[in-house]
Amino acid sequence: MNYSYAYSYDLPEELIAKRPASPRDSARLFIYDTASDLVTFDLFYNLDKYLPENSLLVLNDTKVVPARVILTKETGGRVEVLFLINEWRGKGPIPALVNKKIEVGMKLFLSAEKFFRAIKQEEKIFYLEPQFPAKEILAILEKRGTTPIPKYIKDSGLSEKELREKYQTVFSKKPASVAAPTASLHFTGRLFKKLEKAGIRKTFVTLDVGMGTFAPISPESMATGKLHTEFLNIPAASARLIRQYKQEHRPVVAVGTTATRVLESEAERILSENFTGPIAGATRIFIRPPYEFKIADAMITNFHLPDTSLMMLAQAFLLNKGGKKKLVELYRLAIKEKFRFYSFGDAMLIK
Numbered sequence: 001m002n003y004s005y006a007y008s009y010d011l012p013e014e015l016i017a018k019r020p021a022s023p024r025d026s027a028r029l030f031i032y033d034t035a036s037d038l039v040t041f042d043l044f045y046n047l048d049k050y051l052p053e054n055s056l057l058v059l060n061d062t063k064v065v066p067a068r069v070i071l072t073k074e075t076g077g078r079v080e081v082l083f084l085i086n087e088w089r090g091k092g093p094i095p096a097l098v099n100k101k102i103e104v105g106m107k108l109f110l111s112a113e114k115f116f117r118a119i120k121q122e123e124k125i126f127y128l129e130p131q132f133p134a135k136e137i138l139a140i141l142e143k144r145g146t147t148p149i150p151k152y153i154k155d156s157g158l159s160e161k162e163l164r165e166k167y168q169t170v171f172s173k174k175p176a177s178v179a180a181p182t183a184s185l186h187f188t189g190r191l192f193k194k195l196e197k198a199g200i201r202k203t204f205v206t207l208d209v210g211m212g213t214f215a216p217i218s219p220e221s222m223a224t225g226k227l228h229t230e231f232l233n234i235p236a237a238s239a240r241l242i243r244q245y246k247q248e249h250r251p252v253v254a255v256g257t258t259a260t261r262v263l264e265s266e267a268e269r270i271l272s273e274n275f276t277g278p279i280a281g282a283t284r285i286f287i288r289p290p291y292e293f294k295i296a297d298a299m300i301t302n303f304h305l306p307d308t309s310l311m312m313l314a315q316a317f318l319l320n321k322g323g324k325k326k327l328v329e330l331y332r333l334a335i336k337e338k339f340r341f342y343s344f345g346d347a348m349l350i351k
Helices: 044-049 134-144 160-166 182-186 189-197 219-224 236-247 256-265 267-271 309-321 327-336
Strands: 028-033 038-043 056-060 062-064 068-073 078-083 094-098 107-109 115-122 125-130 174-177 201-207 226-234 252-255 279-285 298-302 347-350
Touching (some): 028 327, 038 044, 056 256, 182 256, 182 298, 189 201, 201 256, 219 226, 226 236, 226 256, 236 252, 236 267, 252 256, 256 279, 256 298, 298 309, 309 327, 309 347
Parallel strands (some): 056 252, 062 174
Antiparallel strands (some): 028 038, 068 078, 068 107, 078 094, 094 125, 107 115
16 A cells, blocks of 8 residues: 555464453553653553553543344345444434345344335445334344454454453443444553542543444545544533643543544544533544644554554554654564454553
């Protein structure tokens, strides 16, 4: 791919994490201090030792929906459907990925009484209209659906009950995502208490995460400078607290690329003296080098799939901080040190 920076690397398959660390905060932490150009390795539980003093963590409190479900065609054939709940606003047809051939007009059954009708297709996405009250959808998925962990995680050995707990942050609140904000999976109640004692505060924003988070960069995104649409929300209290920290020149730490996208998408409103909030909207922001970050002073993130927008965002952050090392260099060092990669893997702090 013809970028200013490389976003490809070779990862031994055994370094793809099949399950999270247990306990969560025993995951490893890769720390890169851009000011000193020093790399340090530790455990995530010791995060307080490496965060900037008096900093504010901004976390994404979205909740993953068990949005993968088996439906039955009129012919009796079974299809696996992933409802893209993150793109659905609670009414009308639901966008979905379907693993087998279907056609517009088909009925797909949950039961004899409850079924969906395929009313539209846009490229790989089908729009399935529930032929029953839409308000029942989330309850049905809670009962019948399975957790949409990424397909590259094979043979995790975890039951559905375990996946629903482990592919979810301990503070998740708002069911609307089909992928977890994975940098936040490492936090625990005991770690939050430890951080609070160290003078580190936290606040929450929301980004409904979709499958686009795993997608390789498309030529269209490169040409338009925009990514897939994701919906966001920032409570007024969170916006005020973030603005206060920036005004007082205290560090704001974005936890994950999803929280980073929320902050940078709405930086102008968050930082505006006249803003009273809250903010509800959508973003297609594509953060890539060069980019001047307006809010995030440090970032916690996982190790991402190659050639993705997430790697480009992390590289842009390194460049903005004046880091001498490129992201792929850091990834190769992490591979050499046997760090675990991707959704259930270890974490990186760039400061």
